[in-house]
Every structure is written in structure tokens, then in C-alpha cells.
Amino acid sequence: MNAYPNLQVQLGPLRLPNPVLAASGTFGYGLEYADLVNLSLMGGIVVKSLTLAPRAGNPPPRVTETPAGMLNSIGLQNEGVETFLLEILPRLREYGVPIIVSVAGETVEEFCAVAEKLTRAQGIVALELNLSCPNQMRGGMEFGIDAKLTATVVRAVRSRCELPLIAKLSPNVTDIVPIAQAARDAGADILSLINSVLGLAVDAQTRRFKLATRTGGLTGAAIKPIALYHVWRVHQALPDVPLIGIGGIMSWEDAVEFLLVGASAVQIGTANFVEPTTCIDVLQGLERYLVTQEIPSVQSLIGTVQDIA
Amino acid sequence: MARWELLATVVEHRRRAPEQYELILHAPPIAEAAQPGQFVMVRPLETHAPLLRRPYSILRANPDKGIISLFYAVHGAFTELLSLKQVGSSIRLLGPLGNWFQPVRGVQRHILVAGGFGAPPLCFFASRLAYSLKAEERIIILAGARRRDLLVGLDEFRALGAEVHVSTEDGSHGYTGRVTDLLVHQLENPEPAAVYACGPNAMLKIVAKICTQHAVPCFVSVETPMPCGVGACLGCAVRVALPGGSQWFRRACMEGPIFRAEEVIWE
Numbered sequence: 001m002n003a004y005p006n007l008q009v010q011l012g013p014l015r016l017p018n019p020v021l022a023a024s025g026t027f028g029y030g031l032e033y034a035d036l037v038n039l040s041l042m043g044g045i046v047v048k049s050l051t052l053a054p055r056a057g058n059p060p061p062r063v064t065e066t067p068a069g070m071l072n073s074i075g076l077q078n079e080g081v082e083t084f085l086l087e088i089l090p091r092l093r094e095y096g097v098p099i100i101v102s103v104a105g106e107t108v109e110e111f112c113a114v115a116e117k118l119t120r121a122q123g124i125v126a127l128e129l130n131l132s133c134p135n136q137m138r139g140g141m142e143f144g145i146d147a148k149l150t151a152t153v154v155r156a157v158r159s160r161c162e163l164p165l166i167a168k169l170s171p172n173v174t175d176i177v178p179i180a181q182a183a184r185d186a187g188a189d190i191l192s193l194i195n196s197v198l199g200l201a202v203d204a205q206t207r208r209f210k211l212a213t214r215t216g217g218l219t220g221a222a223i224k225p226i227a228l229y230h231v232w233r234v235h236q237a238l239p240d241v242p243l244i245g246i247g248g249i250m251s252w253e254d255a256v257e258f259l260l261v262g263a264s265a266v267q268i269g270t271a272n273f274v275e276p277t278t279c280i281d282v283l284q285g286l287e288r289y290l291v292t293q294e295i296p297s298v299q300s301l302i303g304t305v306q307d308i309a
Numbered sequence: 310m311a312r313w314e315l316l317a318t319v320v321e322h323r324r325r326a327p328e329q330y331e332l333i334l335h336a337p338p339i340a341e342a343a344q345p346g347q348f349v350m351v352r353p354l355e356t357h358a359p360l361l362r363r364p365y366s367i368l369r370a371n372p373d374k375g376i377i378s379l380f381y382a383v384h385g386a387f388t389e390l391l392s393l394k395q396v397g398s399s400i401r402l403l404g405p406l407g408n409w410f411q412p413v414r415g416v417q418r419h420i421l422v423a424g425g426f427g428a429p430p431l432c433f434f435a436s437r438l439a440y441s442l443k444a445e446e447r448i449i450i451l452a453g454a455r456r457r458d459l460l461v462g463l464d465e466f467r468a469l470g471a472e473v474h475v476s477t478e479d480g481s482h483g484y485t486g487r488v489t490d491l492l493v494h495q496l497e498n499p500e501p502a503a504v505y506a507c508g509p510n511a512m513l514k515i516v517a518k519i520c521t522q523h524a525v526p527c528f529v530s531v532e533t534p535m536p537c538g539v540g541a542c543l544g545c546a547v548r549v550a551l552p553g554g555s556q557w558f559r560r561a562c563m564e565g566p567i568f569r570a571e572e573v574i575w576e
Contacts, residue, residue, distance in 0.1 A: 028541035036314055036403075036539070056557055060576060063534050063544035068357040070536060074543050077558060212576075221357040250357065273537040274352065274361060276314060276403070 005290035006297035007283070009043075011242035011264050012189040014126050014164040016098055018043040019298050020255065020283045023246050023267035024102035024128060024168075025049060025074065026219075029088045030095070036276040039095040041283065046267060047084070047092070049104035049130045052113050054080040064201050064210040069220030069248070070270060071201055073213040076104050076133065081114045085121055093123040100166065104130040108156050119161040126164040129153060129188075132172075132195040132217070144170035144195070147182040158187030166244065169193040169230070171223075176230050177237045184241050191234060192244035192267065194227045220270040224248030228261055235262025235303055250278070252285025259298065260305040312539075313338045314403045319394050320376060326458060328383045330392060331368065332400075337375030339404050343367050345434035346507075346530055346567050349404030350538035351379070353390040363387055364535045364562070366430035366507070367405065368462075380429040380461060406538050407566045410434040412441065413503035413526050418449055420495055421471075422516055424488055424508020425454040428461040430530055431507050439469045447472065449495065449502075453488025453512075457481035489515045496523040506530070510575065517570035527570035533561045548574040 007018040021044040027033060030045040039045065057077025064071050079088075084101075092099055101118050105111035115127055131144030131153060143149045154167050167183035169176060171194040180191055196217025201210040227247020235243055245263030249255050250271045258266045271278040286298070295301055317336035325331050339349060350362035368378040383392050394400060410430070412419060419438060421431045435448055442448065448471040454460045455478045466473050474491050475483030484491060489512065496502065496519060506516045507530040520527035533545040539562060546558035547565060549572045556574060559565065 026541065028539075032539050032541045035312070057543065057546060059548065060546045060558075061534055062546055063536055063542070065359065065361050065534070065536075068360055070361060072536075072542070072544060074546075077543050077546070220360050270360070270536075273542055275401075276539070 005287060005295060006299070007287065009264050009298055011244070012164060014190060016043045016265060018283055019259070019265035020279050020286065021046055021100070021244070021265060021267045022272060022279055023269035024130065026269040026272045029084070030092050030097065030099075031088065033272070033276050034095065037280060039097045042097050042279050043265060043283070044098035044100050044125070045092070046100040046102050046128055048078055049076055049102040050078050050081045050084050050114055050118075051076060051104050052081060052110050054078065054083065059212040061210065061212055064216075066199070066201055066218065067222060069218050069222030071199055071211060071216035071218050072196070073211050073216035075213070081117050085117065089121060089123060098125045099123055100126045100128055102128045102130050102168070103157070104133045106133060108153055111153050112156050112160050115157045115161040119163050124163060126166055126190070127157070127161060128166040128168050128192060129157060130168055130195070132168070132170045142170055142172065144168070144179065145173050147178045150179050151182040151186040154183050154186035154188050164189045166190040166192050168195055169234075170195045171226055171230055172198045177233060180234045180238055180241070184238060190242045190244060192246055193234065194223070194230050194247045197223050197226060219248070221248045221250050224254060228257060231258060231263050232261035232305070239303070249282065250274070252282045252289060255282050255286055256289060256301070259301045260303070262303040264299075264302050311338070311342050312404055312406060314401070315339070316399045317402045319396050319398050319400065322394060322396055325380070329461070330381055330383070332379045332381065332391065332394065333376055334379065334400060334402065335376055336402055339402060340370045340375045340377050341372045343370040343377060343405040344409035345437050346409040346430045347405040347407050348430075348538075348566065349377070349379070349402045349406065350535075351391070352401035353387070353394060356390070359387045359390065361536050362401075362403065362538065364406075364538055366530070367433055368429040369433050369436060380426070382426055403538060407562055408564070410505050410528060410530075410567060412438055416501040416503045417445055418447060418495075418500055418502040420449045420451060420492070420502050420504045422488060422492055422504060422506035422508065423450065423452045423462065424506070424512040425459050426461055427506075427508030427512075427530070427532070428452060431505065432462040432465045434505060435466055435469055435471055439471070450474065451476070451488050451491040451495065453477065453491065455479065488512065489519060492516060492519050496520070496525060504528070513570075514575040517573060517575070520570055528567050529570050529573065530566045531561055531568060531573070535562055538562045548576065550574055
């Protein structure tokens with residue numbers, strides 16, 4: 001038995017050294033963790049969503065803890081794509097970790113403009129479209145909850161960007177499959193799912209909302225079953241589309257569960273806040289699992305979940 | 310700015326008052342590096358609920374013994390978990406984090422305004438300040454709370470030889486009223502002063518206003534929810550005024566938790 005399982009994964013045009021990535025918005029631009037985590041061991045970092053111009057974000061309070069999770073409403077605060085390219089990317093590149101950039105916009109044109117600037121940059125391996133952005137043209141509705149809008153954004157970016165394209169899907173829909181299909185048909189190479197689950201929290205004592213924006217996105221361990229469900233459904237419907245599983249992964253066991261239901265890679269989010277080294281811990285746990293279970297590669301695990309006997 | 314993620318050992322768990330405790334932790338590199346006003350992110354157990362670490366200001370640090378102290382009051386699931394920690398057990402710590410109080414030079418009075426459970430970082434600051442105090446300088450503590458039993462650190466402040474003034478809203482100890490009334494009284498004295506404050510944001514807002522009116526330099530340590538502590542999540546945003554009139558958000562964990570009072574735009 002090979003004692004060194006193959007951790008490499010191939011997601012369409014994107015090859016990654018291993019399947020454990022940090023999720024957008026949960027790892028800053030990577031540099032925030034550089035003294036605490038060996039970035040070069042990670043499968044990749046999806047940096048915080050970038051917009052064309054700097055964005056101040058939402059008023060506080062922006063976060064609140066909920067049972068086994070947290071609600072956030074950051075409002076896409078970021079320094080803008082130009083500052084990222086000039087000041088952040090050159091420093092992050094030095095760590096040798098695959099860099100994926102999350103692209104956000106309030107209009108289709110903004111998505112395209114950001115993507116165009118990034119596609120010319122050195123050292124970015126893929127773009128991830130944050131389709132959970134509020135759409136300015138539709139009263140702030142998420143792009144990603146509508147199949148046509150999803151297709152419009154993906155197609156527009158596809159035509160102006162040569163990098164592998166990941167569409168990040170929202171769980172806040174009746175049926176995720178038609179949206180996954182629309183994103184794929186419009187040119188997405190990879191789908192990542194899920195983004196945060198809409199929710200809200202109230203303080204009984206003060207009788208007020210706990211977030212300034214009232215509603216927010218739920219993340220953390222609490223959403224793992226929802227995420228597994230959506231990944232499994234999309235994998236059933238579109239078995240040839242490479243998927244990245246996201247949602248409540250706290251341990252290597254959680255990551256293996258996502259691989260079994262059809263994800264080719266995973267992103268770790270909220271767990272990074274709890275333990276900065278979660279990505280590395282998950283990767284090492286996954287490696288031990290493959291060795292002890294005598295599984296030769298991550299790739300041979302994907303989508304192999306079975307019914308209970 | 311060095312920081313560590315480590316497993317600290319509980320060396321003492323001291324009850325200070327009903328439902329108020331001091332955790333004394335062996336964490337040598339953090340004890341060595343810690344500055345007054347800095348905090349650590351604490352994870353008592355590997356649970357999913359509570360999920361996130363919580364920030365705790367450092368009450369005191371002893372680099373020689375390699376220990377730090379954290380103050381907490383039992384209120385909710387997280388602090389109940391903390392209260393169960395036995396001597397010899399371990400706790401995950403990440404720190405020291407954030408900026409710290411730095412004494413303003415050229416003033417005669419260092420006025421520390423402690424609101425309720427906001428006192429711990431000021432205890433640490435006062436203890437370091439007492440050592441570096443110049444002949445013409447003195448430390449004045451203004452400690453306020455709703456009730457007597459919610460006042461923290463009076464013994465520590467007095468042991469340093471500081472001048473201590475106390476207020477309670479219900480009159481159970483000291484002046485009856487708010488600690489900000491004590492501040493107004495202090496600033497009626499024109500002798501040059503600097504103010505350093507920690508407590509509820511509602512108190513800090515008033516402290517900031519009073520200091521602006523009296524043109525006294527003022528530093529506030531703000532309280533916000535804080536998921537990561539290292540600048541990644543942007544959850545601990547504090548609205549600040551930028552030169553030129555625009556606004557932006559700064560991170561309490563990185564650019565704070567201590568801000569110049571005049572730059573904070575209170576929500």
C-alpha cells in the first residue's frame with residue numbers, strides 16, 4: 001500500500017496541490033494569518049471579495065454568535081481591486097499558495113470590470129464569482145437566487161476572462177439545481193457551494209435586532225447538513241461538474257463527508273476564526289484517513305457515499 | 310508585533326466576588342509580550358456551542374512568572390464553561406492582540422475612567438504607569454458602575470497609590486450618579502490631563518464628548534463583538550472619521566481596541 005496518498009485534485013482546468021482551501025471572507029487576504037499558519041501548505045486561499053471601488057461595508061453590529069454558528073452582515077467591505085493588485089497580491093504571491101480571487105459587484109458591468117483587471121494579473125489561479133451580492137438593478141436581490149441573472153453574470157465574465165471560473169451558489173433558493181445548471185451552461189468551470197444561509201437574530205431583553213442590517217448570513221457548524229444536502233443534489237444532477245463544498249466544516253471528518261457526497265475540494269470558513277490552523281489540521285487529518293483506510297488518492301473518494309446497509 | 314496561539318495552563322482560579330472570577334494562566338510568551346490594553350482570544354473547550362473564541366482584556370501580566378490574569382463575570386454559556394475550568398486544566402489562547410494604552414507625556418494628571426467590567430485593562434495600565442510616573446504626574450481613577458458589586462479593581466487601584474473616586478448609579482458606594490459626572494468635575498480643574506477610558510460604549514461616547522469639550526486628549530477602548538481577533542473577518546468594525554470628512558470602518562482587533570476619542574463616530 002502506498003503510504004503517501006495523492007492529495008492533488010483536478011477541478012476541470014484547475015489543478016490544486018490538495019483539496020483544502022480557505023473560504024472567501026474568512027481568511028482576509030491570507031496575510032492576516034501568515035505568522036500563525038503555514039500558508040504554503042494550503043490547497044488555496046480564496047481572498048475576500050473585491051469590488052471595483054473600495055467599499056466601506058455595513059454599519060455595526062455586523063456579527064452575532066448563534067447556536068453552533070454565527071450571523072454576519074459585513075457588506076463586502078474591501079479596499080477595491082486596484083489596491084489588492086498593487087499592495088496585497090505581490091506580498092501574497094511570495095507564499096506560493098494558489099490564489100483564487102472572489103469577485104463581487106452590484107452590476108454585471110462591475111463583475112466584468114473587476115474580473116478583467118484580475119485576469120491580467122500574475123499569480124491568480126482562478127476567479128470565484130460571489131453571486132450572493134445584492135443586485136443594484138433589482139432592489140438588492142441576490143444575483144444568485146435567479147437562474148437567468150446567474151447565467152448573465154457568468155456569461156459576461158466568461159467572455160472577458162481567461163482564468164478558470166468558479167460560480168459560488170447561494171442556498172437561499174427553492175431548487176439549487178436549475179441555478180447550478182445555468183451557471184455551468186453559461187461557462188462556469190467549477191461550482192462552489194454553499195454561500196451563507198439567510199437568517200436573523202433578535203435580543204429578547206432589548207427587543208431589538210442583533211444586527212444593524214437586521215438580516216445576515218448564517219455560517220459555521222450549524223449549516224453543515226444544509227451544505228451537504230446541496231452539494232449532494234448538484235452532484236447527482238450534474239455529475240461531471242467539479243464542485244467545491246463549503247459550509248460548516250470544522251474537522252477533517254466534515255471535509256471527508258463533503259468529498260463523499262461529490263465535492264472535489266472543500267473550503268473552510270468560520271472555523272478559521274475559531275482555530276487559525278484549521279485548514280492545515282483538516283489536511284493532515286485527511287491524509288491520515290487516506291493512509292489508514294488504504295485509499296490511494298483524494299480523487300478516488302469523490303462522490304462514493306453509499307446508502308445505509 | 311509578536312503573537313502566539315498556544316495552550317495555556319490554569320494555575321489559579323480565584324473568586325473575586327459573587328459570579329466574578331480571575332483566571333490566572335501560565336502562558337509565558339504572551340505574559341512576556343503583553344502590553345496594557347491588549348487582549349487575548351480565549352477558547353475554553355473545543356465545543357461547537359459556544360463556537361467562537363471571545364476576547365478578554367489582560368488584567369495583569371507577570372513576565373517573570375510567565376502568567377497573565379483574565380477577569381470575567383459569569384453570564385451565559387461561554388463564561389459558565391470558563392468558570393468550570395480547574396487548576397491544571399488548559400485553555401487555548403491567541404494573543405496578545407490589538408494596540409495598547411500609551412501614556413500621554415507632558416500632563417500632570419492621568420485620568421483613568423473605568424466603567425463596570427471595563428476596569429481590567431485599566432488596572433494593567435495603571436500598574437505599568439505607576440512605575441514610569443514622573444515626579445509631577447499622578448494617576449486618578451474614576452470607577453463607576455450601576456451598583457457597588459459591579460465595581461472591579463478598586464483594591465488594585467488603591468494598592469498602587471492612585472487617587473480613587475467611585476460612583477454608583479444606585480448610591481450603594483461613593484458618589485451617587487454616573488462616572489462621567491466625576492469626569493466633568495475633574496476637568497473643571499485646568500491642570501493638564503489625559504483621559505484613558507474603558508467601559509460600555511454608551512459611557513465612552515459621553516467620555517469622548519466631555520474630553521472634546523475640554524480639549525483634553527482622550528483614548529477609549531471600545532467593546533465590539535469579535536469573531537477572529539486577527540483582522541480577517543471585519544466583524545469588529547468601528548466607524549471612524551477620516552481627514553477630509555469621509556468615514557470608514559476600522560477593526561477593533563487590529564487598529565484598536567483603543568482609539569483616539571475624536572476619531573470614533575458613535576453609532
